[in-house]
Amino acid sequence: MxxxxxxxxxxxxxxxxxxxxxxxxxxxxxxxxxxxxxxxxxxxxxxxxxxxxxxDREALIRAVARESFAEVLADARAAAAEEPTAWDALVRLVGRSHQLQASVQLALVSERARNILEDDPQTAAFRDALMAELDAIVEAAQAEGAIRADVGSGDVAILFSLVLRQPPAVVDPEMLAFERAAVLMLDGLRSRPGTPLPGRPITGEDLRFG
Amino acid sequence: MxxxxxxxxxxxxxxxxxxxxxxxxxxxxxxxxxxxxxxxxxxxxxxxxxxxxxxDREALIRAVARESFAEVLADARAAAAEEPTAWDALVRLVGRSHQLQASVQLALVSERARNILEDDPQTAAFRDALMAELDAIVEAAQAEGAIRADVGSGDVAILFSLVLRQPPAVVDPEMLAFERAAVLMLDGLRSRPGTPLPGRPITGEDLRFG
Amino acid sequence: MxxxxxxxxxxxxxxxxxxxxxxxxxxxxxxxxxxxxxxxxxxxxxxxxxxxxxxDREALIRAVARESFAEVLADARAAAAEEPTAWDALVRLVGRSHQLQASVQLALVSERARNILEDDPQTAAFRDALMAELDAIVEAAQAEGAIRADVGSGDVAILFSLVLRQPPAVVDPEMLAFERAAVLMLDGLRSRPGTPLPGRPITGEDLRFG
Amino acid sequence: MxxxxxxxxxxxxxxxxxxxxxxxxxxxxxxxxxxxxxxxxxxxxxxxxxxxxxxDREALIRAVARESFAEVLADARAAAAEEPTAWDALVRLVGRSHQLQASVQLALVSERARNILEDDPQTAAFRDALMAELDAIVEAAQAEGAIRADVGSGDVAILFSLVLRQPPAVVDPEMLAFERAAVLMLDGLRSRPGTPLPGRPITGEDLRFG
DNA sequence: CATGAATGAGAGTTCATTCAT
DNA sequence: GATGAATGAACTCTCATTCAT
Missing domain, CATH: 1.10.10.60 (Homeodomain-like)
Structure with a gap:
């Protein structure tokens, strides 16, 4: 491509x-x-x-990351376009866990991969586009009153990255452990009198650099 | 020892x-x-x-894991004993993120380490003791009405393991991103009309096997 | 061909x-x-x-060597025919250094190439013809009294092969270092009371085998 | 060392x-x-x-080159100290051909080795010392009236490097072909009405850079 | 007991050569 | 005939582990 x-x-x-x-x-x-x-x-x-x-290996890692990111981005756009509310779009995105894994793995978990991708403009472009999409969804969800106002799209991205990491594989998938964790996290985002958060909302911009 | x-x-x-x-x-x-x-x-x-x-390397990994687990266990016991409420104990445990990392890294993140530790009875013993402690805390917190009734200590353990993984290091620590994520997760556990969870509560037992 | x-x-x-x-x-x-x-x-x-x-690579090496040898041979014949004296022909041949390099490189410097060419009848034929030509020139030059009598065409060929190897490239070409070395060597061949040489004149025949 | x-x-x-x-x-x-x-x-x-x-390979090449250069340098110093005349010292040095080969091979013939050694300060130091020694010998030989005045120590070094390269191995060693070539070259250096040389004397300095 | 040298298996990478298009 | 893709053997280098000092 x-x-x-x-x-x-x-x-x-x-x-x-x-x-x-x-x-x-x-x-x-x-x-x-x-x-x-x-x-x-x-x-x-x-x-x-x-x-x-x-x-070399790096080139292969880049290729895999690009493809994964591209899929996630397409997914996010589809969710934003097709779901009735921004909240529903968020829920759908988290549900995609399986498809997100590979990219999240590579992009966020491995030290080595991170260093490689850091210098790849294509990956950076995908990531930026993805964050822009998430920005819009989060803002819309806040306008809907669906999620608390004291979080930024960066906070949401981090939460997502947490649940979407390679599951320890220690748990029987039938148990729906990760689906449950995802719901718990989404509930933490809900617009309700919650515990005050430390610091200030994390934006997409904040995630740009290491 | x-x-x-x-x-x-x-x-x-x-x-x-x-x-x-x-x-x-x-x-x-x-x-x-x-x-x-x-x-x-x-x-x-x-x-x-x-x-x-x-x-060999495996023996070293086991030794490191044991020591880390022992510290975490001591920490959990201290929290249960010293904090006024079970909820406070949970909050304190999550706050320990930094000290937990090494063990969580080894025990949960790396495929290889997982396989090694799986067969180590000492590590298993520590894990069991830790889960027992967490069981007690979670149950007490539910009795206090502090956290929702539809979660088990396994759910809590999984949530903890998520926030405690090696942080992507992509975010400026001053931003408190992980502290914020921890609060959001705890908020998701709070006793309030939340989204119904799929499946059934995950217990400590459920985490015993791969 | x-x-x-x-x-x-x-x-x-x-x-x-x-x-x-x-x-x-x-x-x-x-x-x-x-x-x-x-x-x-x-x-x-x-x-x-x-x-x-x-x-395969060997075939290519052979083809290159043949072509180079053919050129050198043509050159030697032209020199013998066109120059007024045999001595002038020798001087002209050494002066051709640049064109001779590739063939000398392949034929004499690289162990590998040498082995390959050793078994190639075409290359052998070229070499024989070239040595015959040189024989004639050297003999004539000795008859002219231009070069000492105690050298054979094999000696001359060896001297030539020495100056004509790939220059170390360490010296500024403007310095004419290799042209100077060539003159010094030719001066060593001159017919004058020189240092007695060890052994006996090396003939073209002597160079036939490894 | x-x-x-x-x-x-x-x-x-x-x-x-x-x-x-x-x-x-x-x-x-x-x-x-x-x-x-x-x-x-x-x-x-x-x-x-x-x-x-x-x-890595480069380190090994450097080590070999250093050792070889060190031997050659010691040899040159011994020759200068022990031989009655500077001319005799020169003759003795050329006679050492066999021992000089490895270093000359590495230092001058292979493109690759040259690049590696170029950046090695130790090798550079040896080469400088060697050139200084040769400078002195050549100058003394000229004072003795043994060799022509229109050559520099760089010219001599180049001539030496030519005869000392890996002999084509095509010639029967009994034939003394290389010893003969060495004598012919030395004769070219002799102080006698010789052919005028092009350019100007090559000094040791001139060989310093590529 | 401690040390660090030696070993050798295996991973990454390159390239001659073959073969499908 | 020409092309460039695919293969696999060969080579460099790394590191877990053993063993002489």
Whole structure:
């Protein structure tokens, strides 16, 4: 999708997609240090092919992050457009946990990945767009009176990032533990006489730098 | 302190302590894969000494986890004993975030560490004791009418584990972002007409197995 | 031009020529191990094309060496025919340093290339013809009384090969360092009461085998 | 011998020496790209040991070059001190061809090695000392009337570097081909009505930079 | 006991060569 | 015929672990 990437041959494109998909899963499952060879195997290609497409691990991480971010962004826009209220949009976004994981993993959890993505303009662009979307939703939700006025979109983003991290996998999914946690967090955001918060609302801007 | 470890000579004990302390910091800072040699260097001992005390990396991880868990457990007991209400005890526990991090990191975040600790009876014992303590606190808080009745101590543990993970380090600490998130979560637990939760309360028992 | 190479289509021939020319430059500049892909790129063809024409690196090395030797041979013949004295022919040959480099590089400096060329009859034929030419020139120069009688054409060839190797590139070309070295060596060959030489004259024959 | 290298344990020192010796031979025989594993095998150590002592190939190249240069320098000083005339000292130096090879190989022939050594202050220091020694010898030889006045020590260094390069190995050593070439070159330097040289004498200074 | 040297397996990366388009 | 994609072997370098000093 980059300007600098000319159209690939059909089979090459298929391989590329398989690689990114495999990497995405393996990064989510085992962190950004999984052996390249395993990623290649999972994508059913040789290592050489992987390296032809992505000069090094960093390039692959960037590619995965971009794709993930793009999906999340699309999701956020769809939620804002389709849900009747901003609050409903927020609820829907949290519900997407599974799809958000890979990106959140990479973007926020791993030290290494963070450093890499920090310098990637494309990722930065996606993140900015995503924060802009969230800004709008949060503001609208506050106008609706649905969530407390003393939080900013940065606060919401952080809460989201917390619930959406790779679940410890220690809990039986049938137990809906994370769904419950999400509801509890949303309830904490609700517009009601709550405990006063320390500091000042965290904005999207506040999350821009490390 | 293990039964299997006979009393060490004073200097040997000092070495052991330095090693665990160094390992704890480095695990927290750089994950459970930091080179053993670096840990040794940080502890000002040779690798040989490290290996004499801990036969392999797993043993070291277990030792660090045990120590961290022991501190958290002591903390929880102190909170229960010293705070006027169970709710205050909960608030105090969340506030301890910084001290909890290392253990939570190891115990919950890293896939690898999780697998190792899963089979360690000592760690299991600490975890059980900790969950028992939390059970009591949560129950008392519910009796006080401080938190909603439809949550279990497992729900609370999960919420805690979420806020206590290694913070993304992307946010200026002056901004108090994590303190704010903690308050929002606690507010979600408050006894008030909240959104109905899916599933059933998660108990401490529910967290026992993967 | 080989018997085994049937006449190529015009464009194929152009490709072949570009490849050899590119290889020649890159071998001279970066040794006989330059990536095949880079040679292909420099020749503005795909690797596949390169491999269609030259089954492997050795074949390409041979082709470059043959072409270079052919040029040197032509040069030597022209010098012998056109210069008034044999001595002048020798001087002119040394002066050709630049054009000789690529071939000398490949033929004499790189261990690997030497081994490859050793078994190539075409290269051997060129070398033999070249030595024959040099034989004649040296003999004539001795008859002229221009150079000492106690050297053979093999001695002269070795001296030439020394000055003609890839210059260390450490010296400013404006300084004429290699031109000066060439003159000094030629002066050493001059017919004058010189230091007696050890051993016996080296002939062209003597250089035939490794 | 570096200030930064604390005294090694006896066995470690022995290994280190074996490694440098092995590397020296293999570099001379097969260029600066020989597989590290082969060097290790030749030195009868594991690769790990090699890498513990020399963090990467460049460090090893530097070590070999330093050692070689040091020997050459000692040799030059001894020659200047022990030989009756400066001319004899020059003759003796050229005769050392075999011992000079490795250093000359590394320092002057391989593009790669040159780049590495260019930035190494120790190597630079050795080279400067060596050039100073040669300066003195050449000047003395000119005062003796033994060599022509229109050459500088840089000219002599270049001539030396030419004869001392790795001999093509194509010639039977019994034939004394290189000894003969050396004599021819020395004869070219002799003080006699010779061909006028182009440019101006090359000094040691002139060789300092690329 | 402590130390740090040595080992060797394995991960990342490059490139010659083959082959589908 | 030409192209550039894919493969896999080879090489460099790192690090857990063992062992001589």
């Amino acid at each position: 980059t300007a600098s990437e000319t159209r690939l041959r059909a089979d090459a494109q298929r391989n590329r997609d398989q690689i990114v998909a495999a990497a995405r899963e393996m990064f989510a499952a085992a962190g950004p240090d999984v052996p390249m060879e395993e990623i290649a195997r999972a994508a059913a290609v040789g290592v050489g092919t992987l390296y032809r497409r992505f000069p | 293990t039964a299997s470890e006979t009393r060490l000579r004073a200097d040997a004990q000092r070495n052991r302590d330095q090693i665990v302390a160094a390992a704890r910091e480095m695990f927290a800072a750089a994950g459970p894969d930091v080179p053993m040699e670096e840990i040794a260097r940080a502890a000002a001992v040779g690798v040989g000494t490290l290996y004499r005390r801990f036969p | 080989t018997a085994s190479e049937t006449r190529l289509r015009a464009d194929a021939q152009r490709n072949r020529d570009q490849i050899v020319a590119a290889a020649r430059e890159m071998f001279a500049a970066a040794g006989p191990d330059v990536p095949m892909e880079e040679i292909a790129r420099a020749a503005a063809v795909g690797v596949g094309t390169l491999y269609r024409r030259f089954p | 570096t200030a930064s290298e604390t005294r090694l344990r006896a066995d470690a020192q022995r290994n280190r020496d074996q490694i440098v010796a092995a590397a020296r031979e293999m570099f001379a025989a097969a260029g600066p790209d020989v597989p590290m594993e082969e060097i290790a095998r030749a030195a009868a150590v594991g690769v790990g040991t090699l890498y513990r002592r020399f963090p």
